[in-house]
Amino acid sequence: MKEEWRKLFQLFWTFFKIGPATFGGGFAMIPLIEREIVEKKKWIESEDVTDLFALAQSVPGAVAINSASFIGHKVGGVKGAVAAMIGVSLPTFLIVLTLGISYLFIHDNPKIEAAFVSIRATILAIIVYAAIKTIKTSIVDKTTFFIMLIGVPALFFIHPVLAIILGAVTGAISIFLKRKLGYKITPRKDKDKVTSYTSHDYFIGDGI
Amino acid sequence: MVLWQLFKTFFWIGLVSFGGGYAMIPIINSEVTRYGWIPAKQFTNLIAISGMSPGPIATNSAILVGYSTSGIAGAIISAIAILIPSIILVILIASFFKRMHDNHFVQSLFYGLKPIVTSLIIYASISFALSNDLLTFHISFRMVSLLVIFGLSLFVLIKYRWHPLYVIILSGLVGVALYS
Known part of the structure; x- marks a missing residue:
């Protein structure tokens, strides 16, 4: 019993540390999962990571969260899946909430307003970029x-x-x-590409 | 009441959120407009903040929409709502269909799902441009400069594969210099 809780906490804590690396998306986690979960903890094999990421893409929701849940499930069953999911989500939840609260405090400031005029044009560019990247894998x-x-x-x-x-x-x-x-x-074109992601890559519009 | 609406909305979004968060923007937007939760420009700013934070865009936007409508409780409810469908499906699939992505039927669903998700992202960029008055033919310094900022942002993303965070921060600094 105690052993089980320790493992669940370890799952939570491992993904809690990996979570902030999901900047812009799930595939950035792969190198960290390789290091923390495959090499250090030896919970799963390296080829499992590729399989689970492929599977994570067939489920609605973010690749980061789904793949964490799949790995959690493999290591510790249903409770493991929940522990890993909470672990991977909690840090980004806190970060985005902090940013959101600070934004609501300062958004009336004319300088911040000016910054967002330009940022909105950039966000449009990011969405267009996501569309271009998605076209490459979806239009076959x-x-x-x-x-x-x-x-x-x-x-x-x-x-x-x-x-x-x-x-x-x-x-x-x-x-x-x-x-x-x-x-x-x-x-399908994309499945075999999953392993080619490195830590410098990020996820925009991929993973469908 | 609002909390229940938030839960319902993001639960459904969680259930259909295929293809990275950007495809979910029009869905979240249409619900936000329907319930009148937040004005269009502020929604765009929330998307910008979601893009600046680590974590999935769709989940981040859910958290921020939830927070703007009903504070911390709204943020927590929205995050839980968007995560529940994924965790349930992951547990079901992991327990019963280990090789689901090799399944022919699932593959044939994705065959049509992927292009429609692409349409959603294209649609997101059009409606985004419209709701932020970025598509105007009224020539002014502001309009030309925004076009240049858009073009340069796209260029560094495609050509130099800059991380979106850096593009957003740099763009914000340019905005402060140009428009304040």
Whole structure:
């Protein structure tokens, strides 16, 4: 019993230390997970990390949080998953809350307001950059290009959640039809790339 | 009441949040506008702060929207709400479908999911530009300079792979110099 709690605390604490490294995204955690969890703690094997990150991308939610939960589950079951998830989320929760509170204190300051005029243009650039990066992994053939093309104007009229559901259903139907008609199915491009991320890389629009 | 709305909203967002946080911005935005939680410009600033912090953009935005609407309790409720679907699905998948990403059906869902997530991010950038008056044809110093800031930011991100944090901080300093 005591042993179990110690392990849960260790899971929590390990991911608590890794959490702040998820700056802009989950893949930045990989080198730290390799060092802390594979080499030091020897809880999982190195190839498990790649597998779990691939799996983490098939679940809604952030890659950082999902992969931490998967690793936690592998090490300590359901409780382990929860411990790892809280560990990885807590530091960023506190940091973002601190930043948010400070912002609300100073946002009437004319200098801060001026800074945000420029920052808003930069945020737009970051989103456009995310779109460009996502296009590279998501548009693999004519069908996917077509779904994307229809999707943009459609979003002005339908709820985004409905668009996501329709997109997934359209994908499943078109794969089904392609199989029936005997077309070649375009393989997924991104899975084999997971291992190539280094600590200098960050996650924007990847991981879908 | 607001706490319940926050919980409901971010729980649903957590359930569909595929593809990195940027695809979730229009969804969070549409809910924020529907409930009238915060004005458009302030929402954009919150996205900026989410981008400056470590952690996932979607979760960070949830925390900040929650905090702006109902303080610390709102922040905690929103964070929990957006995390619950992920943790439940992770536990289910880890317990039952160990090799889900090899499953043909799941793969075929993702085949359509990925391009629609791309549409969402493109849509996010269009609606973002519109709601922040960045798309105007009224030529002024402010408009031209913002266009240059946008262009330079995109350039250093693509060409030199700068970390977004540094781009945001530098851009903020430029803003203070130009517009205050």
